[in-house]
Amino acid sequence: MRIIEQIYRELLYQAIEKKRHTFTQLELSKNLRISISVVNYALRPLRAMGAIAVLARGFKVTDIEKILYYWANIRNLQRDIIYSTRVELPVSEIEKLLPSNTVFAAYSAYKFAFKDVPADYSEVYVYSRDISEIKKRFPASRNPPNLFVLNADKNIQKYGSVTTIGQTFADLWNIKEWYAKDFLKALEAKIHGH
Known part of the structure; x- marks a missing residue:
């Protein structure tokens, strides 16, 4: 970033x-x-x-x-991806298996911040400064990735284990999957208090 x-x-x-x-x-x-x-x-x-x-x-x-x-x-989300791989597990299991020092982004951030999801999702985005533990838990795969690790900046940890609402919005805006739009609409409603 x-x-x-x-x-x-x-x-x-x-x-x-x-x-x-x-x-x-x-x-x-x-x-x-x-x-x-x-x-x-x-x-x-x-x-x-x-x-x-x-x-x-x-x-x-x-x-x-x-x-x-x-x-x-x-925002250029693709530029920040430092590791991606395919994990043959449900997203909820992938989220549980990530190291405690990762910061959840995009769909997972919305889920953990608001305790619901406006649509099903099949990818997990997280920020991390150290990918060695993530690579141990989730080895490289040649299949289409569903786990994306983004390079964490020096200040991200101060906001907690999920990205801020603004960052969640900016990240979702830059994801091409159709259901990202459902998350964006729901997030806009939360920002505007609806």
Whole structure:
């Protein structure tokens, strides 16, 4: 994941899940251990599209949806895949067998966050920094993959064992399976409180 995407994730996490909308660039820089110049660079397109408003001291998120769709459109999930394999088990079994330090993404993240699923799914996406244990548990296969391991950034663990709502949305947006759209619609409804 690109560094600027970590900034979008943090803004959306705070705005959607913590209901906090006002920030300073310095605060984001310190919390994410990212240079203030990168924070400033990441905020430029958000300011230009009216998704944030500049205040006397800091800025305010004014349009969550614009940030969400902007991030979803610039996200490149395929680039972050560091390992994929075929596992001949139901997804619930694959999820149970993953190491405890993995972060569930996409369909699994939705399932664990909301305790339901809008459609059946047959792939598991997770973030991890160390794939050696995953490779031991799930050896390489030449068959079409159903387990995808994405490269975890340095800040992802601070959000827990499932991706944030914003990141789940951006990741699902970039998955081609037809049922990803069912998950996106359900997630949009949850974001909007329906």
